[in-house]
Amino acid sequence: MSVVKVSNVDIAITRGGIKIVEKISFEIQAGQILGLVGESGSGKTTVSMALLGHTRKGAVIESGSITIDGNEIVGAEEKMLRSLRGGTIAYVPQDPGTALNPGLRIEKQILESLEKHQPELDHEVHMARVREILTEVALPSDTDFLRRYPHQLSGGQQQRVAIAIAFACRPKVIVCDEPTTGLDVTTQSKVLATIRALCREHGVAALYVSHDLAVVSELADNVAVMYAGRIVESGNRDEIFFNSIHPYTRRLIRALPDIAGRNQILGISGYAPMPWDRPSGCAFAPRCADAQSICTQSVPELTQISASHNVNCHRHKDSTKIVATARIERESISSSTQSLLGIDNLNGFYGSRQVLFDTNIHIQPGECVALVGESGSGKTTLSRCIGGLHDDYQGQISYFGNALGKHALERKKEERRDIQYIFQSPYASINPRRPIGATISRQLELFFGMKGNAADARVKELLDLVSLPHAIITSFPDQLSGGERQRVAIARALAAEPKLLVCDEITSALDVSVQASVIETLKNLQGSTSVALLFVTHNLALTRSIANRVAVMRKGTIVEYGGLDEVFNSPKAEYTNRLLQHTPTLK
């Protein structure tokens, strides 16, 4: 019997009646995990909250039915919903840092739902359950730990406490909204293992919402792919990951960085439409290579492929298979030439705390060095030292053999021009009150004294280079999507005609399909302009698609530095090995 049954659910904004999600139907059996996959704005969080009978302010479940363990949720009274929430259906939030109450001890936070839902039991029984559940999520259950506050735990521990709270009352259904997004890969794999084990052992039906296909492929039994408010394809894990039919699913899988290096990542041009400007017909049609006239005219109906496999596509019979193309072998660039950038024995500090220890990296002209590390490894500090934004360090950074000033302002104009820094978040790195064209042309004026028509023409060239339309010259940043903004940031950096681009986690704020196309852009640039890249990332799999050499960083020390294949095939450091093992991947 299905514990969760969702049929034909529409959720709309109350004012204006614009639909956020449409015709959502799925079922989850006891003990099974359904992965709900989608990019930002697809409506996956809206659907997951609807299972709890909750809609965000200003939205309402218009029609359809949601039953949880036989209880109808749509139109249910608040009192009834409250008795279900936490008891029958529980929720694991995305960011435990904000979801846990910072003023309450761990013990109290787990006890709360037990006391609410099982008031007939004694305190001793509750405490026993608290200890039991903490053991189940692989946390210590001693009194000392129970007396702690959330800020005394690490991110992974906080997330496991959140999971413990959700599982405390032995729910029938659990909803996880990207619970591992903020975690490092090693922590992530432990948290995923915990969720998997708990669902199996206790027969809990789980809805796991994520934008990360690799994570879903490791965890889920069944997968539903959402795009622009609809489920475009659903099926069991193998059907979705190895026999997908919908062009969007296929492209999405091809956009996924693959740690085994079997395929080259491929982006999807454009971006997902927001609910209020979704096109008529199939919402994916404007981005789809297979689109025909029928696709823009009518919304495709559900087609059953097998007992479990369903797809919403007009061209389900003949959509193009996208064959994985093998990664182009990238030769290591010989290090006999003089280094473009040399970092020697660099020790970096934040006040009295040392964050970088004896770091050495040399970058040759035209090559891409990936700097990989988990959060807190010091990779951003190192890249900021190179960019001249962090000057609290000892040791030397040299450019073609000449020592660089520590702060950008102590460097020569040419040095500032040749080394360009691109920031992590495109939402913060572009002046929101200045048109895009002015942002880019300012760079031309600053470094080359270029103005007027010459500058306008050059701005257009640069926009072509990063595949942006010329029309955005007069736009302001808030009119662009995240991917477009990051391209603007890249164009701004390229305007200086740099020799080295320092890219600090530049794709981490972007959807996978957009990430893939930004990576493609960077690679094409490398081919056409022979710019060197320092590509900083926490995603080891991503480096396979772009880097010549990889430096792995841990706690401020470079633990591994070598050619791409060397690092992936025969890692020397135990830490690299661990990263390789824990990085989720399609298998």
Added chain:
Amino acid sequence: MEKKMKPKSQLRVLAALTFKQGYAKIGGVIVLGILFLAVFGPYFAPYTFDEFVDVPNAPRSDTLMLGADYFGRDVYSRFLNGGRSIIGLSFISTVLGVGLGLLIGLFAASAKTRTDSLIMRLNDILLAFPQIVFVLLVVSGFGTSVFLIAVTVGFTHAPRTARIIRAAAAEVMERDFIKAAIAVGEKRQRIIIGELLPNVTSPLLVEFGLRMTYSIGLVAAVSFLGLGLQPPAADWGLMINENRGSLTVQPWGVLAPIAAIALFTIGVNFITDSFAKAAIGIDRKGKE
């Protein structure tokens, strides 16, 4: 849910969003009305502001719409003549004060920590003086010139505006696009004008509206205390002072200017509050 708007000027967009709100519309009508009264009022006045038309404190009649004041002059004519000075003075002092405060605030926010602290602590000392006390101190020391009142009132606004602007600008300084500008070697003044200033326009305009209402209050208060404009000049603040003695016999000499000042203040606040709301909406959309 704003559809994509034509680019051009974000300020224009903000203005459009501001005046979409009901309160802003009401505020706009009030402010325009009072401004019209102040600027063109004298042309409609049946008498000059200093001619004696009746016995002191004469009640309202067919010829005297609002009666006569304590000297026997027409309240209505004096009311129509008295707006220019107070609104003009307030406007000048607001421009001066907010302008100076803006400079101090932006300079401090973009300066090194130590310079910033020094400026802001000096600023705090100035903040310790209540505005009215400071204005009275200067005016009683140097005489009651109209120009001096405007400058002094403006000066007392500066440290208060500087606080607000520094706080707003300090937050902007931490954002990555400022770091990007620093990394490519933009000059300090260029960062202040090109990057910082455009990003503090919302708090700046709200602050301007707020300081404008404070100015009106201060200028009126100075006149009321007899240190502002001198008799026989017509001025709303002065009128309140002159006629308060006869409030019970002939209230119009006090009520008319009070109503005008209050309405103007309320109108300006309606607009600035709506503007702040519109700006929050836009900024939130930008940050996501």
